[in-house]
Amino acid sequence: MPKSHRSLELFPEWLSSARQKSKSxxxxxxxxxxxxxxxxxxxDNVPPQAFKTWFEPLRFLRWENNTLTVQVPSQFFCEWLEEHYYGLLQRALVQVFGAKARLEYSVMLEQGEDVHQRTVRLPALRTPPIQQSLPLQNLSPHIPISPVNPRYTFERFICGVSNRLAYTAATAVAEQPGQTRFNPLLIYGGIGLGKTHLVQAIxxxxxRRRLPLRLIYVSSEYFTTGYITALQYNRAHEFTTFYTNADVLIVDDVQFLSGKEKTQQHFFHIFNTLHQAGKQLVFTSDKPPGELTELDERLVSRFQWGLVAEIQPPEYELRLEILRRKSADEGLELPEEVLHYIAQHVSSSIRELEGCLIHLLAKATIDRCEITIELAQEALVSLGRRHETAASSTPSSPHALTAPHILQTVANYYGLDVSVLTGKSRKREATQARHIAMYLLRKHLHLPLKTIGGIFGGRDHTTVLHACESIQQELTTSAPIRQALTAIEQKLGGFSRL
Structure with missing residues (x-):
């Protein structure tokens, strides 16, 4: 199959010069x-099980003409890596091979005894669609923007009771941007429930409608990075102009703006300018506006001007339909008993369902074995979930955990007594363990900050908040923290999110 190449700089020019030390x-x-x-x-940057499943099967083929070609077992490996590890692959590629490096996958297709090699470009490394949706001139091509997954469409979104309101609102906004009462539209819910899918579908x-609209999709982290870099290069006006010229602005994960006062002030100005001009604003968050701590009250108020729609964990029928649809997308018809088994044991998020299914497909592809309930049980164990019988009282999800269970598990991992964990020791290991325990109590039990503070000797809620945010930030920068959390969550019987 012929190859189609297009040159690409992985980072915008002025952002690249600020972030990339090595160019070759x-x-x-x-x-x-x-x-x-x-x-x-x-x-060093993924949990051990994720590395074993998704990266050990990769094989180096060649490095030539600034292109790294890697062999993968099947097409769905490409799609999974594209969707879940694009950012990590991009950063590693630039750091090791240079700023002009490109990545290609070579999928080995077997037909009888003949092996046919087909090269597939990583779709996420193409120029982001945002560039194509800004036909008007005088907009800088150097503002950092987030990639949009072309697979995230309304047709591929599976609707159920738990997400119907958010889905209906998103489709209405897509039909008439800026002309409905859903402006702004804020969709909130836990990790892996489909928020990003919906807003990227907009x-x-x-x-696809090819309307003369300027579309911008950006994560709040990209927005913050762009703003800081613009200040460093005295290009704040260009940054502002880029965003205020949008007809539709979609900002993912606005909770990450918390605590960033100057960025919030700039974002507030952009919000006002666009809203007053009747432009469509769409946001996602992991919690409702009223619970976004350390966020400017003026922003919280404005997020509530339009519609705030929650996405809840998928109900059983939706989980089953998701598994059927996803397996059909891969060209497989899984036995009904396997689908029901997974739907019964994985209930907290769509991402977990997909992760379990893809793990099954990966193992079946690599080992050339049939997908059975036994294989599904093995997949759940590998992904951190314990196999259960109907009579088992072992918690099957983080929601069944208790605070003492979490405290004891964290203490055991660090070799500490629970009294040290909840006490006043300032030793580094005790402090880190304490912060992780607070983070897990907040994440899995959704306890109020004040309640968590009480568990740890009456600490102030701001101390707990700082600890949780500290761990959240370190998850993106510290491999040891990620490894510790993965190991602890596996012991808790939870699902370690990849």
Whole structure:
């Protein structure tokens, strides 16, 4: 199959100069040595089980013409890596192979005894669709924006009772941006429930309609990075102009703006400018506006001007339909008993359902074995969930956990007594363990900050908040913290999110 190449700079020009120290590969290293550095960087930044499932099967093929070609077992490996590890792959590629490096997958297709090699470009490494949706001139191409997944469409979104309001509102906004009462539209809910899918579906729907609209989809982290870099390069006016010229602005995960006062002030100005001009605003968050601590009250108020729609964990019927649809997308018809088994044991998020299903498909592809309930049980154990019988009292999800269970598990992991964990010791290990315990109590039990503070000797709620936010931030920068949380959540019987 012929290859289609297009040159690409992975980072915008002025953002790249600020963030990338090295512009070229180490000329003294062989391609194989560079590959080992690349794969080690991946290993250091993902949980062990994720690395074993998704990265150990990768095989280095070649490095030539600034292109790294990697062999993968099947097409769905490409799609999974694209959807879940795009950012990590991009950063590792640039750090090891240089700023002009590109990544290609080579999928081995077997037909009888003949092996046919087909090269597939990583779709997420294409120029983001946002560039195509801004036909008007005088907008800088150097503002950092978030990639949009073309697979996230309304047609691929599976609707049920738990997400119907958010789905209906999103489709209404896509049909008439800026002309409904849903402005702004804020969709909130837990991790892996489909918030990003819905808001990117709005973007992709409008893109397909080819309307003369300027569309911007950006995560709050990208927005913050862009704002800080713009200040460093004295280009704040250009940054503001870029966003205030949008007809539809979609900002994902606005909770990450919490505590960033200057960024919030700038965001507030952009919000007002666009809303007064009748432009459509769409946001997502992991909690309702009223619970977004350390966020400017003026922003919280404005988020509530339109519609606030919650996405709840999927009900059983929706979980079953998701599994059927996803397996059909992969060209497989799983036995009904396997589908029901997974739907019964994985209930907290769509992402977990997909993760379990993909794990099954990966194992079946690599080991060439039939998908059975036994294989599904093995997948759940590998992903951190304990196999249960009907009579078992072992908690099957984080929601069945108790505070003492979490405290004891964290204490055991760090080799501490629970009294030390909840006490006043300021030793580094005790402090880190305490912060992780607070984070897990907040994440899995949804306890109020004041209640968590009481568990830890009457600490102030601001102390608990700081601890939780500290761990949340370290999850993006510290491999040891991620590894610790993964191990602890596995012991708790929860599902370690990849």
């Amino acid at each position: 590969t180490d000329k003294g290293a062989t391609p194989e040595e560079l590959w080992q550095r690349f794969i080690q960087l991946i290993r 973007h992709n729907y409008l893109l």
